[in-house]
Amino acid sequence: MGGKTPSVKVLDQLQERFNEIPRESLYSIYSQRIRYKYGSAGRKLTDNDYCDKLYETYKKRTFESLKNNKRRLAIIPKLAEERGLFPWMTFRAILTRFLIERAGNRTSVTKKQIQQVIKNPHLIKDVQLQLEAIHCSTQDQLQGLITDSLRHIVGKDYEQILEKELKQKDIAYIDEEAQRRMGQDVTPDFRLTVPIAVNNKPVCWIDSKALFGDSKSHKSYLDTQLLSYWNRFGPGLVIYWAGYEENIERLAPEVQVANFLPNFEHPMP
Numbered sequence: 001m002g003g004k005t006p007s008v009k010v011l012d013q014l015q016e017r018f019n020e021i022p023r024e025s026l027y028s029i030y031s032q033r034i035r036y037k038y039g040s041a042g043r044k045l046t047d048n049d050y051c052d053k054l055y056e057t058y059k060k061r062t063f064e065s066l067k068n069n070k071r072r073l074a075i076i077p078k079l080a081e082e083r084g085l086f087p088w089m090t091f092r093a094i095l096t097r098f099l100i101e102r103a104g105n106r107t108s109v110t111k112k113q114i115q116q117v118i119k120n121p122h123l124i125k126d127v128q129l130q131l132e133a134i135h136c137s138t139q140d141q142l143q144g145l146i147t148d149s150l151r152h153i154v155g156k157d158y159e160q161i162l163e164k165e166l167k168q169k170d171i172a173y174i175d176e177e178a179q180r181r182m183g184q185d186v187t188p189d190f191r192l193t194v195p196i197a198v199n200n201k202p203v204c205w206i207d208s209k210a211l212f213g214d215s216k217s218h219k220s221y222l223d224t225q226l227l228s229y230w231n232r233f234g235p236g237l238v239i240y241w242a243g244y245e246e247n248i249e250r251l252a253p254e255v256q257v258a259n260f261l262p263n264f265e266h267p268m269p
Helices: 007-017 023-046 048-068 076-082 087-103 111-119 127-139 145-168 176-181 215-233
Strands: 173-175 190-198 201-209 236-240 255-258
Touching: 023 048, 023 087, 023 215, 048 076, 048 087, 076 087, 076 127, 087 111, 087 127, 127 145, 145 173, 145 190, 145 201, 173 176, 201 215, 215 236, 215 255
Parallel strands: 201 236, 236 255
Antiparallel strands: 173 190, 190 201
C-alpha cells in the first residue's frame, strides 16, 4: 500500500484483511493515520520563507504552463505531491501569498479575509487560482471544501441519530443551539437536564463524534473540548461512532467512552 495508491484501493485492501471491522471505521482510522503523517510536513507552511518560495515556484510553473499549453492546467496538486503536502493546504498557502501580494504587505491581510475567500473561491480575482481551488478540492480526500462539507454532513447525521435515541428513551436534554441561545460559551452536543447513570457513574452531557477515537485524537478532544464540559457541567460521555482504541478512557476517567448510547439508569439513583 504505497503512498500513491488510491484511497479506495487501500480501503479495499484493508477491508479484505480486516473483514470483521466496518468499512467506515477503517476509513476513519486510515484518514487519521494519513493526517498525522502529513501533519509534520504541513508545519513547513508556517514558515514565511518556505511559503514565499513555494508561491514563486507556483507562479513560474503557471507561466510556463500557459506558454506551452492551449488551456489552463492545475499546477498545485503536482506541486503538493512533490513536497509531501495535501493539495488543499498547499492551495491555502499559495492563495494567502497571492492576497498578500495584491495588498502590498502582510499586515493588510487578516485571517478573516483569507478564510472568507477560501470558503468562497468565486471571490478570488484570479482565473488560475479559481481553477486551482476546484482541482485541489476534488483531488484532496482529507481536506478541502468538498471533504469538509461531507464530514460536516456525516457528523450532523450521527447527531440526529443520537437525538432520536435520547427522545425514544425519554432522556431530557438541551441541544447545542439552545445552549448557545442561553449564552453558554462551551456547548456539548447534548447537555442532560437530569443526569443518567452509565456504569454506575453520572453522565451530565453527551458529545457525538462521527469518527474513530484513537488516543491521539481523544487527547486532543479532551484538551480542546471535553474537559471544558467536565469543568462546567460535570462528568460526561463521548460517543465515537466508528469505534475507539482500547483503554483510551484512562486518559480522563471523568469522560466515559462508547461507540453507541450504552445502557443507563434514568433518573440517576
